[in-house]
Amino acid sequence: MLGNLGRSLSKTMKKLAGMTIVDEEVVREVIKDIQRALIQSDVNIKLVFNLSKSIEERALNEEPPKGITPKEHIISIVYDEMVKLLGEKSHELVIDDKPYRILFLGLQGSGKTTTIGKLARYLRKKGFTVGVVCTDTWRPAALEQLKQYTEGQDVSIYGDPQNRDALDLAEKGLARFQKKDVIIFDTAGRHKEEKDLLREMEELSAIVEPHEAILVIDGTIGQQAREQALAFRKATDIGSIIVTKLDGSAKGGGALSAVAEIGAPIKFIGTGERIDDLEVFDPERFISRLLGMGDLRSLLEKVEEVSEEEIAEESLDAILSGKFTLRDMRVQFEMMGKMGPLQQVMSMLPGAGKLPKDASRMTEETIRKYLIIMDSMTEEELEKPDIIKHSRIRRIARGSGTRNEDVKELLKYYRVTKKAMKGLGRRKMGGPMGQLMRQFMR
Ligand code: GDP
Structure with a gap:
């Protein structure tokens, strides 16, 4: 995941693990490697600088706890600080009402429709019944795309390519899926700017009264994700975020850290084009995998x-x-x-x-x-x-x-x-x- 970033970070950690003596010089070298990897992944330079400073200060001043070697200590500091960069906490999607209404937003091409299919499948696997309402009046093919993508998943889709009124579609879909556990509303996202996107949210919100609005951000835009997340954060306190296309993206690290920095909750990440390529975002698990430290919890969750x-x-x-x-x-x-x-x-x-x-x-x-x-x-x-x-x-x-x-x-x-x-x-x-x-x- 995250292509080169994962590769270079795990290489750095392996190198560190293989060292016999860990002194100041080694610490500086490790930090340099990490800096290079993060900057290449479009992580904001200020964030990289703060992270380096924290690692250096802690590695050179903190005493390793009893039973921990200096090397293990540094590895755990790097891990800790990287987790902080991604916001530390994980934010679960909690379905605590019925029908739980989720409004999906995202600029065209961000991966919104694909992600809705993935989330619907994720929720079905958890045993929730799901209805998806397609309010995209600009792109009639979106309805077809949703149907194809969720084929065989026992997910109900509602849409009407003849109907040009998004608000009317939302209303009808809402009425139709009252008995479902979750209703997901797909929106057009046919905007150039965030403010138009947010206006769409306001209009649809008045009808749907969502429990949660989810903004889908394309991870390949790197640290630019900050602006989108910031505007969204300002407009709603029920907002969460899904960052997509993190598989192999050169700038994914930049996108994740930028969104985390402003404190917007990232609930899931998209890691590929297949319907199963959606993961609950947990900074600890994510970093341990990125650093090549294995990831048992991820596995156990799937299990x-x-x-x-x-x-x-x-x-x-x-x-x-x-x-x-x-x-x-x-x-x-x-x-x-x-x-x-x-x-x-x-x-x-x-x-x-x-x-x-x-x-x-x-x-x-x-x-x-x-x-x-x-x-x-x-x-x-x-x-x-x-x-x-x-x-x-x-x-x-x-x-x-x-x-x-x-x-x-x-x-x-x-x-x-x-x-x-x-x-x-x-x-x-x-x-x-x-x-x-x-x-x-x-
Ligand atoms: P929308 O316009 O926001 O609804 O975007 P789509 O869902 O149609 O997705 C746009 C493109 O991004 C499609 O080619 C998807 O297959 C692709 N895509 C979406 N999510 C991911 C992801 O997590 N990884 C990769 N590699 N591609 C993705």
Whole structure:
């Protein structure tokens, strides 16, 4: 995430961790590296300067607490100060009324429509019913975009491309979705300037009476985000912010620190174009990941979303012992469907090894297809995949409405994964890694 910033910061931390002696010179060198990385990420120069000063003062004057080496002490100071740069606190989205009404704002192209789709999915996964009202009268395609993006997510969308009256649309949508837990209002955002954006908010607010207004800011604009956030902050006390496009953005660090500096709550960040690429923003977790310190909490949170009974503990035991059946693979697929690609989940583990390449290349579509195929198998076939030969393949393909080749492809994938899992089990799953996997599959 954040492309180069993450890379250079984790490199700096690794370098520091590898030093035998930590003296003044090393501290200054580390600070220089951090400065360079932050400035490249468009973090405001004053903020960078203050951060450097704090790190230097603390590193050179504070005594390390008992049991902490000077090196560990400096690492923790850098971590602390970086977390402060991002505002320290995390701000949760709390749905405490029904229907909870959220008004979305954002300049055109900021990622608003995409983010609404992601948030709707996030809320659905938490068990809330969601309706989205599209009041964008400028861009009829927005409605289509929303529908496509939320397809299969059990999210209701309301809009009417013939209706040119945004306020009327809002009113109708509000009436239609009274029974939902959450209603999200998409707005046009067809403005050049913040003040027009805020006027749109005022007009729609009078009808919608939102519990929360969310401003979507494009993270690639860097520290310019400050102006947008500042204007928004002034206009509403029920405002929160989502910063998008932080995947690989060269200026994302600048955007986040600028918004944090003025004290506007960043609730989520967008980290990609896929529907699952939305993360709850937590400065501590974010920084530990940016510094390459691993991120267990991020992982555990995703895990919580996967309900317990759906994931059998035996399945993990089977994987670890190398006794990996198609039934176990089905459990894995169901999990991947909920948490995103395994590769992404695994990347949150400190020092995690990579899964077989095939596993990361699996698209959601393929996973869905494979699940349907496995639904057409008998218990015996799931338990003993080796018995699946010609006539069974034909029957399964017919039953699932797929081709013989699809079934064969699935069986091939199964064999490759089984082999890889066996290796993974022996080499990596014994120690802490095994415990973690166990935790996250429970
Ligand atoms: P809107 O005009 O504000 O509704 O913006 P859209 O939702 O249509 O998004 C504009 C573009 O940004 C689209 O191409 C999205 O795929 C892309 N986008 C949105 N969020 C993200 C993100 O978090 N990461 C990346 N890489 N692209 C994003």
